[in-house]
Amino acid sequence: MTERQLSLNAFIYPSGHHEAAWRHPQSRPDRIYDVTYYQEIGRTAEAAKLDAVFFADGPALRTNVAHNAAPGLEPITLLTAIAAATTHLGLIATASTTYYEPYNLARLFSSLDHISGGRAGWNIVTTGTDLAAANFGLDRHPDHAERYARAREFVDAVVALWDSWEDDAILLDQAAGRYADPDKIHRIDFEGEYLKVRGPFNAARTPQGYPVLVQAGASNEGRSFAGRYAEAIFTAHQRLTDAQAFYADIKAKAREFGRDPEQVKILPGISPFIGDTEADAKRLEREFNELTVPEYGLAQLESIAGKSLRHLALDELVPVEEFDGAGDVTDNARSRLQVVAGIVRRDRPTLRGLLHRLAGARGHRVFAGTPEQVADTIEEWFRNGAADGFNVMPPYYPGGLEVFTSTVVPILQERGLFRTEYTGTTLRDHFGLARPESRFARRPALAR
Amino acid sequence: MTERQLSLNAFIYPSGHHEAAWRHPQSRPDRIYDVTYYQEIGRTAEAAKLDAVFFADGPALRTNVAHNAAPGLEPITLLTAIAAATTHLGLIATASTTYYEPYNLARLFSSLDHISGGRAGWNIVTTGTDLAAANFGLDRHPDHAERYARAREFVDAVVALWDSWEDDAILLDQAAGRYADPDKIHRIDFEGEYLKVRGPFNAARTPQGYPVLVQAGASNEGRSFAGRYAEAIFTAHQRLTDAQAFYADIKAKAREFGRDPEQVKILPGISPFIGDTEADAKRLEREFNELTVPEYGLAQLESIAGKSLRHLALDELVPVEEFDGAGDVTDNARSRLQVVAGIVRRDRPTLRGLLHRLAGARGHRVFAGTPEQVADTIEEWFRNGAADGFNVMPPYYPGGLEVFTSTVVPILQERGLFRTEYTGTTLRDHFGLARPESRFARRPALAR
Numbered sequence: 001m002t003e004r005q006l007s008l009n010a011f012i013y014p015s016g017h018h019e020a021a022w023r024h025p026q027s028r029p030d031r032i033y034d035v036t037y038y039q040e041i042g043r044t045a046e047a048a049k050l051d052a053v054f055f056a057d058g059p060a061l062r063t064n065v066a067h068n069a070a071p072g073l074e075p076i077t078l079l080t081a082i083a084a085a086t087t088h089l090g091l092i093a094t095a096s097t098t099y100y101e102p103y104n105l106a107r108l109f110s111s112l113d114h115i116s117g118g119r120a121g122w123n124i125v126t127t128g129t130d131l132a133a134a135n136f137g138l139d140r141h142p143d144h145a146e147r148y149a150r151a152r153e154f155v156d157a158v159v160a161l162w163d164s165w166e167d168d169a170i171l172l173d174q175a176a177g178r179y180a181d182p183d184k185i186h187r188i189d190f191e192g193e194y195l196k197v198r199g200p201f202n203a204a205r206t207p208q209g210y211p212v213l214v215q216a217g218a219s220n221e222g223r224s225f226a227g228r229y230a231e232a233i234f235t236a237h238q239r240l241t242d243a244q245a246f247y248a249d250i251k252a253k254a255r256e257f258g259r260d261p262e263q264v265k266i267l268p269g270i271s272p273f274i275g276d277t278e279a280d281a282k283r284l285e286r287e288f289n290e291l292t293v294p295e296y297g298l299a300q301l302e303s304i305a306g307k308s309l310r311h312l313a314l315d316e317l318v319p320v321e322e323f324d325g326a327g328d329v330t331d332n333a334r335s336r337l338q339v340v341a342g343i344v345r346r347d348r349p350t351l352r353g354l355l356h357r358l359a360g361a362r363g364h365r366v367f368a369g370t371p372e373q374v375a376d377t378i379e380e381w382f383r384n385g386a387a388d389g390f391n392v393m394p395p396y397y398p399g400g401l402e403v404f405t406s407t408v409v410p411i412l413q414e415r416g417l418f419r420t421e422y423t424g425t426t427l428r429d430h431f432g433l434a435r436p437e438s439r440f441a442r443r444p445a446l447a448r
Numbered sequence: 449m450t451e452r453q454l455s456l457n458a459f460i461y462p463s464g465h466h467e468a469a470w471r472h473p474q475s476r477p478d479r480i481y482d483v484t485y486y487q488e489i490g491r492t493a494e495a496a497k498l499d500a501v502f503f504a505d506g507p508a509l510r511t512n513v514a515h516n517a518a519p520g521l522e523p524i525t526l527l528t529a530i531a532a533a534t535t536h537l538g539l540i541a542t543a544s545t546t547y548y549e550p551y552n553l554a555r556l557f558s559s560l561d562h563i564s565g566g567r568a569g570w571n572i573v574t575t576g577t578d579l580a581a582a583n584f585g586l587d588r589h590p591d592h593a594e595r596y597a598r599a600r601e602f603v604d605a606v607v608a609l610w611d612s613w614e615d616d617a618i619l620l621d622q623a624a625g626r627y628a629d630p631d632k633i634h635r636i637d638f639e640g641e642y643l644k645v646r647g648p649f650n651a652a653r654t655p656q657g658y659p660v661l662v663q664a665g666a667s668n669e670g671r672s673f674a675g676r677y678a679e680a681i682f683t684a685h686q687r688l689t690d691a692q693a694f695y696a697d698i699k700a701k702a703r704e705f706g707r708d709p710e711q712v713k714i715l716p717g718i719s720p721f722i723g724d725t726e727a728d729a730k731r732l733e734r735e736f737n738e739l740t741v742p743e744y745g746l747a748q749l750e751s752i753a754g755k756s757l758r759h760l761a762l763d764e765l766v767p768v769e770e771f772d773g774a775g776d777v778t779d780n781a782r783s784r785l786q787v788v789a790g791i792v793r794r795d796r797p798t799l800r801g802l803l804h805r806l807a808g809a810r811g812h813r814v815f816a817g818t819p820e821q822v823a824d825t826i827e828e829w830f831r832n833g834a835a836d837g838f839n840v841m842p843p844y845y846p847g848g849l850e851v852f853t854s855t856v857v858p859i860l861q862e863r864g865l866f867r868t869e870y871t872g873t874t875l876r877d878h879f880g881l882a883r884p885e886s887r888f889a890r891r892p893a894l895a896r
Contacts, residue, residue, distance in 0.1 A: 073559045101547065177515055
């Protein structure tokens with residue numbers, strides 16, 4: 001491969017990323033509990049040679065289901081079903097370090113990596129909502145610093161479990177009655193402030209060594225975590241300059257941790273409305289915006305702002321001061337609040353206009369244009385130090401992915417920026433990431 | 449259906465239930481991390497119209513992998529992959545109430561039930577080993593009574609989560625912008641001594657209402673738990689009379705809890721060696737027994753006995769006193785210890801003979817005979833108040849299941865004891881269990 005290649009994931013949200021997608025005739029909210037719906041989406045992504053599909057997740061009902069369809073299927077099981085319907089496509093699930101136990105989560109992802117032949121990725125999140133906390137016996141969620149401290153221990157413990165069996169631990173010597181070499185299967189004896197895990201793990205090392213570690217936190221703590229652990233980073237930026245600054249910062253942080261910055265892939269979100277003409281694309285975006293329920297968007301915005309906004313009128317300009325960092329915001333809302341404040345300051349929208357902007361993809365970048373224009377902006381960000389690829393967030397499913405793969409992907413392929421065939425079989429192969437060696441390999445055996 | 453029908457599950461253990469199976473040319477230990485191996489087994493079970501496949505589980509490496517193959521894939525993900533390769537077969541996974549969080553486990557099983565179109569079952573275990581405890585930050589596992597107290601709360605909370613969305617909560621009114629009726633989605637506000645879970649759940653009710661509740665504990669506490677919650681019970685008995693007593697006891701306990709005893713299915717394990725003649729079958733059993741590694745079996749037996757047995761000689765009779773309930777045994781080993789003590793007292797085996805007896809299926813009943821003889825013993829137990837069906841535990845996979853389904857199942861079908869076609873699509877349909885109504889149905893809405 002002569003030229004640096006883009007990575008492209010399809011970020012799946014049941015009816016689509018636009019909050020009103022479920023009301024549009026092009027979406028299929030009637031199928032969101034139907035596994036064949038997701039298997040078809042997976043096959044569409046694989047036919048276009050995308051790197052992976054990706055699901056967000058949280059252990060609570062966070063969507064106001066009065067006015068929007070919430071995801072209902074658990075991502076790891078769902079990706080296992082997609083694995084069974086595909087052969088090359090990467091499979092990335094979000095899971096929480098705050099509300100899981102490392103041994104249980106290590107097993108689920110190990111199993112997904114074995115079952116899929118090396119296609120699993122774990123999007124590591126710390127889950128900062130009181131709604132989730134209340135489902136796990138807590139009155140409030142642990143604070144940002146505590147969550148990240150636990151997350152560091154959690155990832156260390158889980159990766160150690162995945163390393164627990166060396167790659168050549170299984171002997172399979174039927175004649176001698178020796179199944180495995182106990183000297184190559186290690187206890188991990190992990191002891192941190194929050195977690196204590198002895199091991200050994202109860203499964204062999206996976207095809208990828210271990211699943212790809214993905215991360216999405218944008219706070220200082222999150223960036224530092226990303227620089228240390230993440231092999232791929234999902235991020236939200238509205239503007240090229242912001243994306244460039246983030247890109248440079250993360251690559252620098254990776255270097256600080258002694259890592260090769262090439263082994264850290266940065267993938268901003270983009271939610272494309274695609275039309276034959278730019279006017280068609282914008283008309284389509286308007287069609288979706290007109291289906292939004294203001295009550296729904298307003299409640300979402302209030303949760304970002306951490307305060308009531310009922311005093312604002314829908315068709316009047318939003319005062320800049322409303323989003324100047326005030327309000328009782330939770331840590332994880334801060335970066336989204338900054339995005340909102342930036343839009344209000346720069347573009348001076350009405351409240352309705354602001355709600356429409358946010359309806360697109362929850363703060364991710366919405367772009368309406370022709371296939372050429374979408375390919376142009378992808379190429380611009382890719383060539384100018386803002387992205388190693390993209391998390392594509394179709395505003396509606398399944399059609400929004402189909403139009404992207406059938407119109408934008410061929411242009412990127414013609415430009416030599418995106419593969420026309422898979423050149424490997426694992427997610428690490430697609431992302432260009434090395435297969436890690438077990439930390440226990442070639443060391444003297446530990447006590448079992 | 450005129451006659452009462454048997455239920456038959458295939459209990460899957462990677463290479464087979466005999467501890468030396470992995471050494472035998474008829475097993476495939478090289479495929480135990482290969483999902484297509486299990487999908488083929490699932491299709492074999494489904495072609496024979498079996499009720500379900502079933503996996504045991506525990507969050508620790510308990511097998512001595514020096515001399516035996518341990519299961520490596522996590523059962524819920526594995527069953528999801530089998531779901532994708534089958535259409536009717538029930539899918540039962542074991543999972544621990546001691547080492548999981550209710551919200552996480554509820555999601556995994558809900559997802560499996562949705563993905564499979566209503567074929568999920570949960571085998572509820574409390575996991576009583578220090579090996580598991582050490583993987584979750586504990587020095588010792590919680591005692592029997594505490595584990596069962598937590599298990600009761602756990603099942604109550606999980607079932608309430610599964611009931612959280614009433615069956616008709618989703619409106620899908622695209623025109624009016626109303627996705628779901630919030631009055632039909634309930635917080636559960638569960639507060640126990642061990643667990644506190646608020647809800648609401650983040651998924652719609654499943655095709656079966658909720659997965660079938662399965663249980664396998666044989667202690668007094670376990671039986672009481674079974675009588676209260678279990679819809680199917682896996683059990684181990686060597687003799688008809690013991691099985692009859694257990695059967696009568698559980699059905700009585702179900703009645704005490706105000707339940708219909710017909711809605712509690714009792715399924716003993718049976719591990720059949722099948723041959724054209726009885727001599728062939730016994731020769732096959734001997735072939736497997738001769739492949740056992742005495743060191744492996746002795747360590748297993750010591751863990752049941754809770755003491756060293758190195759003073760015994762392999763080819764001398766085991767003294768009856770050795771297993772008279774002495775020793776530092778854990779609670780969960782007690783019922784297995786009773787099985788061993790019974791064998792020693794009744795049959796006076798040598799140590800080698802005892803190890804061979806236990807090598808078959810870890811205390812479950814091993815039966816060597818012709819297809820007719822296997823069908824006869826199944827019919828005898830079924831017609832004489834000892835079983836509603838069986839958990840079939842092939843000594844070796846995949847061949848041991850294939851010979852059972854191709855030779856024994858047709859005899860049972862000819863006798864009118866077993867279905868020749870599925871008459872429903874869910875595991876509840878196969879077991880003849882009613883679909884439960886949500887506890888919240890038709891009650892006034894609770895606060896959200």
